[in-house]
Amino acid sequence: MGASCSRRRDTQAGGDLLRKAGSKKYGKSASWKWLLYPSPRSSSAELNGGDGISPSLMELCARRIRQDIKLYRSFSMLPRDISQLIFNELVESHSLMESSLEAFRDCAIQDILLGECIGVKDSWMETISSQGESLLSLDISGSDVTDDGLNLLGDCVRLQMLSFDDCEQISDCGIRLLSRLSNLTCLSLKRNDGITKEGMKTFADLINLExxxxxxxxxxxxxxxxxKGLTKLVSLNIKCCNRISDEDMKALSGLTNLSKLDLSYNKVTDAGIAYLEGLSKLNTLNLAGCHVTAASLGSISVLTELSCLNLYRCAISDEGCENLAKLVKLKTLNLGFSNITDKCLAHLKGLVLLEDLILDSCKITNEGMVGLKGLLLLKTLDLSDTDVGSAGLHYISGLCHLETLNLGFTLVSDSGMNKLSGIVSLKSLNLDARQITDVGISSLTSLTGLTHLDLFQARVTDFGMSHIRCFKELQSLEVCGGLITDAGVKHIKSLLSLTHLNMSQNSALTDKALQYISGLTGLVSLNLSGTRVTNAGLRHLKPLKLLRSLHLDASGVSVTEMKKLQLAALPNLISIRPG
Known part of the structure; x- marks a missing residue:
């Protein structure tokens, strides 16, 4: 059966180590963890595989065993892949407990990913360590495992991936175990206060770490x-380690295979960046929040393989920005909250491969926008909180690949919205500007590919809402703090692709608005805070079976009635905020 039942270990580098895509961790509290879990599978969903595809016979057997797990004392006589399949079923259904874990002792399981399980502690580690040399990947993030528990892994010498993020009771003493795990290629220990310089001495033995x-x-x-001797390192994340400084950068100068380096929010300065000049394979460099200036751009410009550069909240100004023109392979550039002006934008016109450009809160105006007109591959452009106005939009009207455009808190007015009519492939637009009005909304109706529309604090009325119904592909709509009444909400009832709807602070909305929304059965998130919605109107939300988040702060809805609705009709609802 091969490794078909095991999770792949070679697809995790793009996200948190050993995490399933999209999973997040909000803390160690059990109540918070359960909020993040998918809803328990219904019997019909189990029979159909949850996605309309019939499950295999082995999957059906694993699910039945999970239901009757108390009847089984040991799976050690089963083939490894079958034990792995049963184990994965228990983990993914959030049914694994210490008592059921014991049945997997000596099963030679390869992958034990417990990063979202509750109650993991040292006593679990005995069964985990019994997998011995078969164990290849282990995630015990957010657990209560201590140094003693970690040290039980001494016989798991073939371990390749290990993650113990948020493990507050693991310190330098436990880290010493790693010297016996020289086959590790991936190691993650985020948010750990117990590991110091002394503990990191052990890292020198991890010669295969990537x-x-x-x-x-x-x-x-x-x-x-x-x-410094770990020459196989490809990715290094030391974000928000506070005291990392230029002196620490010397150790990185010899890591010539590095392709991804995150130094954000440390005390690194221009002098420290100079040590990176020899990292010729560097593809992604994150310096957000570091104490670097435009003087560092000279050192960065020799890193000609860079495709992603983040200088958010750095002290970058126009002087030295000519060096950006040398980074011709850049696809993502973030200059947000820097001191650049129109002069800097002139140096970007040759970066024709750019797909994402962030200029949030920069000192740019209409005149500088001419430098962007040739960036024909741009998909994301953030101009929020700049001095760009209606005239400046003329220069980006030909960027036909734009999907996301942020014009929040700019000087764009109704007349400027007409300039956007040519951006026919736009999929996401943020218009939380103070000068967007109904006339501006009407000029957007050609952007029928929009999937996300943000009109935060825009002066949109019911007339403007009549044009929003043209955006049949909208998945997310935010019209907060506006002048919308129930009549305006009527115009969105045909937007059946909507999954997120935020119409908070529209104080004229009543229970009638809920009636119009009742047909949007794909909604996952709904926010009607600061409205006149009452308990009586909650009955209209019963068809929204997929709803997971419902916020009705400062409305006429009570806690008791929302809980009744949750129990009676909305089984997936996990985040509620009543009035």
């Missing part, structure tokens, strides 16, 4: 010297 994540480990200053 991915290392030390995000928010505040006490590792001075310890990077112990990774």
């Amino acid at each position: 991915n290392l994540d030390l995000e928010k480990c505040p006490r590792i200053h001075g310890g990077l010297i112990y990774i």
